[in-house]
Amino acid sequence: MSADSIRSPWFWLTALALVLLALFVLYPLLSIVGGSFSGEGPSGWAQLVSTAKYREAVLNTLILASSVTVICTLIGVPLAYVTARYSFRGKALIALLPLITLVIPEVIAAQTWLMMLGNNGLITKFLREFGIRLPSFYGWFGLITSMSFIYYTYVYIGTVAAIGKFDVQLEEAAQSLGTPPGRARLKVMLPVILPAILASALLVFTMTVGNFAISIILSHGMPLLSVATYQAAVSEGTTSITMQSTLASVSVLIVMSVLFLNRWIVSRGRYEIVQGRGARPVPLEGLRGLMVAAPAGLVVAISLLPLVTIALGAFTKARGPVMQWGTWTFENLERVFVTAPGPLLNSLLYAGIATFISIAFSAVVSYLVVKKPNVLTTWVDYISAIPLALSGTVLGVGLLAAFNGGWLPLTGTSAIIVMAYVVRRMPFGMRNAQATLHNIPNSIEEASISLGSPPVRTFFRVVLPIMLPAVASATILTWTTTVAELSASILVYSGGRETLPIQIFRLIDSGLMAYASAYGLVLVAVILIPVILANRLFGIDVFSSK
Structure with a gap:
């Protein structure tokens, strides 16, 4: 120097x-x-291996993150495709409204899902009057449902951008050689946009692993890594200090391992977004347009329910934990x-x-x-x-x-x-x-x-x-x-x-x-x-x- x-x-x-x-x-x-190696007695890593609740917390977190990632990908990728490739009534709203979910704090999302589908939720009580009993929203059902309808937006944003940059002439070239349209998309477009899908899926996985607000509110005693780390952090004693560091270290290791796996998958092939002439959206009218718009609109509507519920709840009169729906007040x-x-x-x-x-x-x-x-x-x-x-x-x-x-x-x-x-x-x-x-x-x-x-x-x-x-x-x-x-x-x-x-x-x-x-x-x-x-x-x- x-x-x-x-x-x-x-x-x-x-x-x-x-x-x-x-x-x-x-x-x-x-x-x-x-x-993670400090404190009296065995190290945090030894306690992690020997304690059932910690092992279960790690396993549950991996299962939850994998499930949410798969569901978000199954929702986000098709929604991105129909938004980028088709034109139908209501498309502008369906393309824009998912972005609003990005600014709804997770603690509010967890709260409002409980207000709708909790044991005394608005929708739960309404359906109960007709003899329909929903499963408890606590545990796996609530965690996977709420996180999926929050995080799918990240897959949607990353994928719709990649599809928009894809040169449709490559797809047309494959079709001119006799490849059916559906197979041409799988064989030509999917490998090109795969890195964007994987990057978005990785983001969802890491956010699910580190999620705290939804996990602690909806887990209802089910061991999860982020909740166990928080509980160890707010406890007293040397053991808790050691375990909070160990559990935090495990979270970092999981994220790093998935990051390396993602890079390894992408490195095994040559993927490149070839920018050129983008595909012109195909107009859909009548029944075909409705068949595309209805499922997409339903997904967006469900993901926006927390915003509607929080607005109604803020003006609803309550006596302690009992909300008197239909009675309005400014006291809150x-x-x-x-x-x-x-x-x-x-x-x-x-x-x-x-x-x-x-x-x-x-x-x-x-x-x-x-x-x-x-x-x-x-x-x-x-x-x-x-x-x-x-x-x-x-x-x-x-x-x-x-x-x-x-x-x-x-x-x-x-x-x-x-x-x-x-x-x-x-x-x-x-x-x-x-x-x-x-x-x-x-x-x-x-x-x-x-x-x-x-x-x-x-x-x-x-x-x-x-x-x-x-x-x-x-x-x-x-x-x-x-x-x-x-x-x-x-x-x-x-x-x-x-x-x-x-x-x-x-x-x-x-x-x-x-x-x-x-x-x-x-x-x-x-x-x-x-x-x-x-x-x-x-x-x-x-x-x-x-």
Whole structure:
């Protein structure tokens, strides 16, 4: 490394970024691994093998994640295909509405599914009057159903984009050689879009493994990895400290193993999206259009039921856990804004600070990685991507293990909540910023410097304004996911620092669904209003970054 490189301010900025990433990403991760071997008696790994409930939690999690992934693929891929290849009445709504499920927090989704199909749910009681008894929504049925109708959207988005980029001339060439249309799609198009399907399926699998909100609300005592990790984290004693680290380590190993398996499958063949002339949607009228639109519309309608239920529940009068459907009141919302506004204020404060820090850090570090590479930037790039493989529960355990006392005691403070938000959502900003920077010619920056502008000033006056649309999009995306965060924050928060998702979770646990609905409706509004304003006023498409 040359002396000029060492004297460069960019090198020292990179070194500072590496130190911060090592402190708040690597150190908690290493604390988890080390904690699994600490404590008195046998190591956490020995306890994991010898204890039936832990073995069952791992097995149940693998079965649940595999089942949800398969179902989401079976729903998302056909929905993407009919949306991309056919034109029918109502297509615009069917193509757009699934995206709304992405901004419905999982804790609200779990709550509203219970309000509809729980033991005393609205639909359950309605069908019971006609002698129809639904199976209990707790356990496997509820977990698989609710997660499938949330996560299929990720498969749908990834697949519809791949189909849209596929050159239909390849398919037509196969048909001209005598291959039937259906077989041509299987033999030509499917292998080309397979990497996109696998990447989306991997995302669903990892999200299911790390899911906390739905798992703890609907599992009803069934052992699951994320729930067992949380229970070990909130317990007392050395054994629990060891087990929370061990269970968190198992979660990371599962995600890493599936990631390597995905890459191995893709590497065994050459897959490439050949961009060219996309297929023109085939118009469907009459019965054929109805046969396509009806199943697609049903899937979308079911996935949007949580949003409708939360709106109704927020204005429904209740006596304790008993909701009086059809009787309306504003008392529930009065509690949110007047009686107990703390969770709302905390969410706005913590998420606002975390979003600002995350976006500022991501913009600067992405600039260093793409435009000012040096001996340290590769490490910065690798470490900044680690949170993508960590669930919120794992991150919360890592932060507790790393900063519970010692030289930097953050446990019990607002700072650890903000830090959990920043680390968990930082990769969103990094991805957006790096994608934009790769498209900015170096000649623009070089021209500014040649005219006498210092490098740092050039970054702020030339590069940053060009990055602004991507930064704004990443800001909205980071805000929407941060303000809905539960799995990490519920482990690190302390009394008086409850956020909206934590308050909703506590109310659900107490059976106070009406109050939970009011807080949930406000949370959805806090998420959707910035998205709508960004789209209407600035033309920012938040979902394009996904």
